[in-house]
Structure formats: C-alpha cells, structure tokens
Amino acid sequence: MEFLDYAFMQRALLAAVLVGITAPAIGIYLVQRRQALMGDGIGHVAMTGVGLGFLLNTSPVWMATGVSVVGAVLMELIRWYGKTRGDIALAMLFYGGMAGGVMFINLAPTGSNANLTSYLFGSLSTVSESDVTAICVLAALVVLVTIGLRRQLFAVSQDEEFARVTGLPVRALNLLTAITAAVTVTVAMRVVGLLLVSALMVVPVAAAQQLTRSFAATFAIAVAIGVSVTIGGTVTSYYQDVPPGATIVLLTIGAFIALTALATPLARRRARAAAAEGASQSAGDPAECVIPASREAADRAGV
Amino acid sequence: MSSEPVISLRGVRAELGSRPVLRGIDLTVGRGEVVALLGANGSGKSTAIRTVIGQVPVSEGEIELFGVPRRRFNDWRRVGYVPQRTTAAGGVPATITEIVASGRLSRARFGMLRKADHAAVQRAIALVGLADRAKDSVNALSGGQHQRVLIARALAAEPELLIMDEPMAGVDLASQEVLARTLREQVAQGATVLLVLHELGPLEPLIDRAVVLRDGCVLHDGPPPQAVGQHALPGHDHVHPHAAHDAEPIRTGLLS
Numbered sequence: 001m002e003f004l005d006y007a008f009m010q011r012a013l014l015a016a017v018l019v020g021i022t023a024p025a026i027g028i029y030l031v032q033r034r035q036a037l038m039g040d041g042i043g044h045v046a047m048t049g050v051g052l053g054f055l056l057n058t059s060p061v062w063m064a065t066g067v068s069v070v071g072a073v074l075m076e077l078i079r080w081y082g083k084t085r086g087d088i089a090l091a092m093l094f095y096g097g098m099a100g101g102v103m104f105i106n107l108a109p110t111g112s113n114a115n116l117t118s119y120l121f122g123s124l125s126t127v128s129e130s131d132v133t134a135i136c137v138l139a140a141l142v143v144l145v146t147i148g149l150r151r152q153l154f155a156v157s158q159d160e161e162f163a164r165v166t167g168l169p170v171r172a173l174n175l176l177t178a179i180t181a182a183v184t185v186t187v188a189m190r191v192v193g194l195l196l197v198s199a200l201m202v203v204p205v206a207a208a209q210q211l212t213r214s215f216a217a218t219f220a221i222a223v224a225i226g227v228s229v230t231i232g233g234t235v236t237s238y239y240q241d242v243p244p245g246a247t248i249v250l251l252t253i254g255a256f257i258a259l260t261a262l263a264t265p266l267a268r269r270r271a272r273a274a275a276a277e278g279a280s281q282s283a284g285d286p287a288e289c290v291i292p293a294s295r296e297a298a299d300r301a302g303v
Numbered sequence: 304m305s306s307e308p309v310i311s312l313r314g315v316r317a318e319l320g321s322r323p324v325l326r327g328i329d330l331t332v333g334r335g336e337v338v339a340l341l342g343a344n345g346s347g348k349s350t351a352i353r354t355v356i357g358q359v360p361v362s363e364g365e366i367e368l369f370g371v372p373r374r375r376f377n378d379w380r381r382v383g384y385v386p387q388r389t390t391a392a393g394g395v396p397a398t399i400t401e402i403v404a405s406g407r408l409s410r411a412r413f414g415m416l417r418k419a420d421h422a423a424v425q426r427a428i429a430l431v432g433l434a435d436r437a438k439d440s441v442n443a444l445s446g447g448q449h450q451r452v453l454i455a456r457a458l459a460a461e462p463e464l465l466i467m468d469e470p471m472a473g474v475d476l477a478s479q480e481v482l483a484r485t486l487r488e489q490v491a492q493g494a495t496v497l498l499v500l501h502e503l504g505p506l507e508p509l510i511d512r513a514v515v516l517r518d519g520c521v522l523h524d525g526p527p528p529q530a531v532g533q534h535a536l537p538g539h540d541h542v543h544p545h546a547a548h549d550a551e552p553i554r555t556g557l558l559s
Contacts, residue, residue: 036394158393159405209396215396
C-alpha cells in the first residue's frame with residue numbers, strides 16, 4: 001500500500017471514489033429515462049468550459065461546471081420545445097461545444113491541445129488541491145440530490161406524464177436531473193476524462209441490472225461497481241503506468257461482461273424456483289396461459 | 304349525483320402541431336358518475352383526457368376539476384390517472400411496489416412515505432390481485448399485469464376521481480376481469496370515473512353515460528350505445544395495435 005504515501009495518490013484516490021459514487025448515482029436516472037447518452041453530450045459541451053477556463057485564466061473545473069450546466073439546461077429546453085428538429089439542434093450543441101473548447105484553448109496563451117488531452121481522457125497525477133476541493137463540494141451536491149430526491153426522480157424518470165398528475169414539479173425535476181448530470185460530468189472530468197465520463201454513468205447501471213429486480217438494488221450495486229472500478233483503475237494506473245480513465249472504463253466493461261455471464265444461470269435458477277412455487281400453489285393466474293377465445297381474423301374497427 | 308361537477312370542459316379546443324384535434328368539446332362528469340369516452344382512432348378521445356390532466360395545452364375553452372380552473376388546480380391527490388401504456392417498465396428494473404409507490408407521492412410530503420403510505424401501496428397492489436408478486440420486477444409481467452400495475456399506481460393515492468386512457472387495450476381476459484372487478488369496487492365506494500374505451504366490453508354494466516367523439520366533436524352524449532353484430536358477443540376482445548409512444552426504431556435517448 002505504498003501508493004498511499006504520496007499526496008497526489010491520496011488526492012487521486014479520493015477523487016476516484018467520489019466519481020465512482022456520483023457517476024452511477026445520476027446515471028441510473030438517465031438510463032431509466034432512456035437518455036443514456038446525455039452524459040456524453042454534456043461532456044462535449046464541457047470542453048468549451050475547459051477552454052474558457054484556460055483563456056480567462058480561471059479554474060477550468062469551475063468554468064466547465066458553469067458551461068456544462070448551461071449546456072444541460074439548453075438540452076432540456078430543446079427537448080421541450082424542439083421535438084421535430086431537436087436532434088439537429090442537439091448535434092450542433094454537442095459539436096459546437098467541442099469545437100469551442102479546441103478553439104478557446106488554442107487562443108489561450110498558456111494552453112495547448114496537450115492541456116486539453118488531460119481533460120479529455122483524465123489525468124490523476126495532475127489533480128490539484130483546489131481540484132479536490134471542487135470535486136468534494138460538487139460530489140456532495142450530486143449525492144444530496146440523487147439520494148434525497150430519489151422518489152421524485154424515480155417517478156419522473158419512470159413516467160413523466162403520470163408524475164405530472166401526482167402534482168410533482170416535473171419541469172423543475174427534469175432541469176435538476178440535467179444540472180446534476182452536468183455537475184457529475186465535471187466531477188468525473190479529472191479522473192476519467194470528458195470523453196469517457198458517460199461510460200461510468202451508464203455501464204455500471206447496465207452491469208448491475210443484469211442481476212437485480214428492483215431499482216433500489218440496482219442503485220446500490222451500480223454504485224458499488226462504480227467505486228470498485230475507479231479504485232481498481234487508479235491503483236492499476238499507479239503500478240502499470242497506464243492511463244487511468246481508459247483503465248477504469250475497460251474495467252467497468254469487464255464487470256459488465258462478468259455479471260452478464262453470471263446472470264444467465266441465475267435467471268434460470270430463479271425461473272425454476274418460480275415454476276416450482278407456481279406448481280405448489282397453482283391458484284395464480286389460471287387464464288394467463290389461455291389464448292383469448294374469440295379473436296377473429298376479419299376484425300373491423302367499430303363503435 | 305350532486306350538482307357540483309367533478310370534471311367540466313366547456314368549448315375546449317386543442318391542436319397537436321397545427322392540426323386541430325378538439326373543435327369545441329363540452330363534457331361534464333358529475334360526482335359518482337362513470338363516463339366512457341368512445342370514438343374511433345383519431346377522434347380526439349385521448350387528447351380530450353390529456354387536456355384534463357394538463358398534458359396537452361388548450362387553445363380555447365375552459366376546464367375545471369372539482370370546481371377549480373385547471374391552471375390553479377393543485378389537489379392532485381384527489382385524481383388517479385392511468386395513462387395509455389403497453390408497459391409499466393422503464394429503462395431500469397423496478398419492482399411492482401416501487402412503481403406503485405410513486406403513485407402515493409401526491410399524498411407524501413417531500414417524498415417521504417410513512418407507514419400508512421406503505422400500507423396504502425400494498426392495499427392498492429392487493430386490489431389488482433398482485434399481492435404475491437409485489438417484490439417482483441415488472442419486467443417479468445404479462446401485458447395485462449402491466450396494466451394492473453398502472454391501475455394500482457393510480458389507486459395508491461386513494462383518489463376520488465379516476466381518469467383512465469384505454470385501460471383494457473391489449474389486456475388478457477383474466478386481467479380484464481380483475482380490472483372490471485377493481486373498478487366496480489371503486490365505483491361502489493363512490494369514485495367518479497372518466498375512461499377512454501374502444502368499446503364497452505366487460506365494463507358495460509358499470510357505465511352510466513357514454514360520450515362519443517368524432518373528428519374532435521361530441522357526436523353523442525347519453526346512455527351507452529348498444530353493441531351490434533360481432534361486437535355484442537360476450538368476450539369479444541377488440542385489440543388495435545397502437546404505435547407505442549416510444550416505438551421509433553433508433554433511439555439515442557437524447558430526445559425522448
């Protein structure tokens with residue numbers, strides 16, 4: 001455990017753990033809403049923030065937070081108002097964000113594409129003291145929202161139309177989800193990088209749901225996977241001199257494959273148990289196996 | 304039936320895009336009444352219901368819920384809504400209990416469910432006959448059982464008014480009977496019901512009044528029309544494939 005002796009590794013590990021918690025925690029709601037790639041889009045937009053940070057000589061982390069929050073809110077607004085041409089508008093937002101980042105960083109006196117690379121793919125050794133402070137504050141915010149408002153976010157992500165009729169402020173909650181996702185992107189930026197953030201939001205959730213039946217269990221297992229792979233990836237990159245972001249993402253995909261392989265026999269066993277239970281108390285749903293009796297081929301629309 | 308209407312629409316017009324879907328609808332549902340909205344595909348019956356809950360904006364006319372203009376109405380615990388869905392599932396596994404519990408949020412403060420709320424959720428699940436499967440994932444359910452989950456979710460708040468959009472579409476016979484029985488119990492306890500139906504089917508004996516729409520206008524408002532021909536046969540199951548709202552082939556998830 002000699003890697004714990006170095007201050008930069010302590011900072012890196014702290015950042016990694018926070019990313020492992022927050023990315024799947026907000027990612028699960030994005031997956032539930034079937035917007036799995038939203039994190040990727042926000043990552044592109046955040047590049048403009050990084051570029052602006054260099055250009056204006058302010059903290060790239062805070063600048064990226066600001067810009068990606070604005071980008072996420074714009075994406076949400078496009079979703080409301082621009083259904084027909086929405087995909088084109090989103091494409092312009094994403095690639096405009098990316099181009100803006102490259103442009104600004106090259107205009108900046110201290111910036112170059114090399115600086116940008118550390119934000120695109122993550123770079124643990126350069127995580128500074130002030131970065132860690134920012135990451136802690138932002139991660140606390142994300143955890144507060146994703147756990148404190150879990151019932152509301154679950155309802156809105158599950159069925160927006162129904163949520164409206166329970167009196168929930170659907171638009172506000174949608175905006176909050178978008179903003180929280182944007183904040184998470186910047187939390188994860190230093191560790192896995194902007195281009196790989198989305199993987200850590202989506203893949204642990206996908207891996208967890210191979211095993212689970214409930215939302216709560218999916219949430220817990222996804223966060224557990226997230227923390228394991230970020231710690232594992234960080235430590236591996238210390239010993240093997242491999243890029244941490246890529247290591248973490250590959251480990252996550254490995255976890256997905258392993259759990260998928262594990263899930264097949266598990267599902268079979270569950271089905272067998274359910275069948276046995278059904279046989280012992282065959283009251284269940286007797287007509288469930290019966291084909292509806294009076295369907296006719298030449299059914300005409302009526303009333 | 305008391306004098307105060309639970310739902311009242313006066314001269315309601317609505318457009319989807321630039322296409323007029325409702326061209327001046329008048330509809331009143333009194334307390335304790337069971338009203339069926341009938342009509343062919345595209346006649347505007349789903350849109351009419353969705354203006355009531357505020358999902359579709361109204362371009363002209365007035366809507367009142369419990370005597371309060373819909374814009375100012377916020378007592379949603381009195382309303383249970385069953386949207387037109389073929390599935391209760393989302394992108395992440397969820398148990399029946401978790402989904403039905405989201406229907407109780409209208410009675411929960413800050414999203415905190417208390418003991419009484421959890422009990423109400425389990426009661427709603429038992430009402431639709433899924434008590435023994437409460438902890439199962441909805442992904443493991445049949446189409447009819449999905450519909451039962453959606454109805455349990457609407458019942459979880461113990462509403463006075465039930466609004467349902469085609470609750471019987473694509474539902475197997477066993478589930479149709481469970482749904483008809485559940486609805487009968489709700490009506491017996493004084494619930495008011497407005498529901499969209501393709502045909503009256505097993506719910507026929509419950510229905511007080513039928514409103515038939517055609518091209519966004521009210522064609523008939525009165526006693527339910529008699530079914531004729533093959534539609535009158537018992538057990539006639541009339542299922543139209545509706546394009547699910549989320550059925551487009553390529554989904555990046557960015558626009559949904």
